[in-house]
């Protein structure tokens with residue numbers, strides 16, 4: 272049974288806030304989305320767009336389950352978004368290849384294969400000759416490969432543009448340039464009454480979703496969140512003909528081929544506060560790794576750089592769900608390295624909690640932060 276929801280305000284126009292706003296609007300909710308800059312200006316526009324639940328989770332548990340459920344939602348999510356926005360979002364199901372050069376890394380691939388099998392994924396271990404048949408551009412001393420068909424990728428920049436368009440078409444009021452300073456309540460422990468903007472203005476609302484990514488911890492909230500920024504840098508290359516067909520992980524970098532001929536080489540994981548900058552050292556390390564994996568990339572053109580701040584939490588898990596202490600306050604942040612993957616499932620969970628009263632897995636509750 273649906274509850275009465277007069278209107279929802281979403282703070283943040285990254286892939287998470289946009290997906291939630293769009294999903295709520297599809298269920299006839301009146302949604303306002305506040306975005307300090309423009310949608311996609313944060314991590315969502317800078318990401319690599321890999322959809323790899325097992326690569327990041329490392330072990331069975333609620334986080335892996337969340338990633339697997341979100342990946343399973345992707346085909347339908349893409350179909351709906353592309354139809355609504357009338358544009359393609361570069362969704363590809365070419366799978367992923369991991370490449371090991373040393374004995375330890377090769378053992379790591381065997382362990383990864385075992386973890387994959389626990390969730391019913393099949394992976395193929397490939398000896399050097401098989402590796403180069405699959406990807407002829409790989410370095411000759413690559414020792415072992417692990418190929419899985421289950422991981423997908425999406426062009427995250429196109430996805431953000433499509434979600435923005437689709438959300439507007441569903442009636443979401445997207446306010447670019449409108450930063451939120453904090454959430455107001457009817458006294459301590461009282462329900463949400465509004466959002467205070469950077470301009471000092473107050474906007475009345477009974478339901479707020481905090482989806483401000485790495486900046487969620489900087490908002491003035493009844494429950495401050497320990498979300499911090501973790502910087503990621505990517506170097507964008509181009510080589511004709513393309514160097515690789517599928518997402519490939521090497522020792523210290525990944526390579527993501529896009530349909531338009533770009534090759535993304537990522538990514539650093541740096542504690543650098545809120546400084547969004549491309550550095551010489553990171554560029555050097557990423558390029559060294561890329562050339563180690565595919566030697567022909569030494570001749571590739573550098574097309575540009577991407578840099579963004581991932582929203583990280585102390586326990587590495589996202590924060591998804593209602594604040595039990597403040598009626599009307601919901602969170603959807605802390606997705607760290609997986610926000611693009613987790614957007615469809617996060618949007619479903621938040622909509623189901625606001626509209627149907629179904630709480631997400633308690634592993635993700637904001638209440639775990641006291």
Ligand SMILES: Cc1cc2nc3c(=O)[nH]c(=O)nc-3n(C[C@H](O)[C@H](O)[C@H](O)COP(=O)(O)OP(=O)(O)OC[C@H]3O[C@@H](n4cnc5c(N)ncnc54)[C@H](O)[C@@H]3O)c2cc1C
Nearest residue numbers: 283285307313314315319320321451484503609610611612
């Ligand atoms: C280099 C790199 C590579 C990555 N690769 C992948 C990948 O391959 N796969 C994957 O799944 N994930 C990847 N990620 C992680 C992914 O990008 C993030 O988890 C995801 O984008 C988080 O989305 P978000 O909407 O929470 O945050 P963001 O995209 O950062 O959006 C937050 C938005 O909120 C706005 N905002 C902030 N404060 C306020 C305020 N007070 N008022 C109004 N608006 C505000 C910001 O301007 C921003 O637009 C990568 C990240 C990086 C940096």
